[in-house]
Amino acid sequence: MDTVFAETVKKVIAHYPLETTHISLLSYKGKKAVWSILTSQGEFILKKVPFAEDHIQFMTHAIDYLKAHGVRTPGVMKATSGEAYVKSDDEFFVLFECVHGRSPEYEIEEELVQILQGMAAFHRASKGIESPTGYFPSFLLEEWREDYQRRAALILKWKTARTGAADLKAFDKLFLQHADHFLQQCQQALDVLNHSDFDRWAAETRTTKTLCHQDYAAGNLAIGDDGHLYVYDMDSLTVDLPVRDLRKILNKVMKKEAQWNLPQMMTMIKAYQSVNPLTAEQYRVLAADILFPHLFLGQASKYYEHREEKWPIQKHVSRLQEMIDTELSKEAVLQEFLARLDEVV
Template structure:
């Protein structure tokens, strides 16, 4: 989130002393990310150590911390594991939040810095290791499996229909409605294509692997020392590998490289792979649909000028720009338009 939650810093400091045994000297809110249920901070301890604190509100899945700990224990250096609380569990409590603590890594995300050729290669190599892992049953049973749910498609279609019949007093919501009305045929076509591909994938055999599911540029951290990290394991899923492969070359990095250049470098690290073109097309469409539905909800369900709403509108409209997510998805999918 971009706006600091209504939570006094003193409460955070007191909670961390109880939950983690830390004496925190300074708390700095970081306006990062599009998730309205997550706030993040940089913490400075009295001993000079720096920490990254995530406050998670709402439903909390323990897998989001247990999985990165497991991946780090397997020697995957691109994963930053959470720091255990004094109880040994990988989170603490600060109602209505869960507190998740990490060592602070100085760096910038993939939107703020262009990935080098070596970063793309390292990214591919790390993802290959993750996809090849055998997970213990205790983890597998808590990770969702791909079911090609129509939920996001239904939600977005409902917004398209709502924008056609409803007027909005809020200026940003009214601007959104006009923007989406002008592009309703494109949006409905995306929904139709994703639905047809989902039915096809559901009826065929598929090999599922562990997928991060959300590896856009904002979840790639480049340390000041040049190291690459894959962060934010809130939504892992067992799915076809294309669930993650869609990001390289999918206009998800704001990169100066062409999609083909991204893919060429990525697969140098990932290695030879037989890519299911239907699955890749489905996941690219579905990601766009999910983003549009979430951003519509963020804008319509709230009012006022908040930075989170403005950012949501910027993200939504950027999907329709030349050479961005929608155009790239259509280029990959060779079905007639």
């Protein structure tokens, strides 16, 4: 391990009642870093977190709250000061319990069900949470309509910029071929949202609070050696309707399929419903969020906003085509899902 890192970690670990035997760097991403800390008391995970202090206070409080309400997640170790984090050289560090396991697989139905039931338990457990400082780092509940409009405006901006351009690439041609359709889909999603239970549900959630993880997916989950599902990486917690997480996991799973898969979607929704039941009207809010072309927009953003500059153009084009296929195939499936809601609720 780099000497500078070693000295930093040793200074941080000195704030804990631990006898360290080995330190190894697991990942380093500039402002973020993760270390494995072997001690005479077992293995721990140390994270450098690039957040303001009140964000860290909320995150560690939320982890304690979720654990107290039955969510399996690595616990936060308290420093000798009693604090849930350590500040060293103007940087913040949090020490976690270590959970050994493997990532679940979407292709195995039992594990996909386990993921959705775990997500539902997470949402249910988070209800009623408050912030110890009165501050919530993220409150996306307030931003749905504005976010839809802002993101639709991005598609329109890219369309306007590339229409008639002399240097059209294959990506531009494919994007322009479908841009109008997905702009219509943006408006349809907003129309569905405006005729759903969203406003009442949002008003209720402003009071009761519910947390979304925002990346409750295989990469942040582990099936532990005990067979239970564990969730970690609570960096992006937000107060929002639980359908944000549901939409994200559905998109993650469905984009790996040849097309949107209704039987698989029903399996996932029924698994969620068995733990944290939603109403038919609340599932219409989910339908609005699924209808919005998040996948098409996300792939276009990677190209037009240069977020994946190392990708060859062929990869950008093939990924965009995959997202278009998924987005187009969902429309009929979504209508059938809404027609079969009585099988879920």
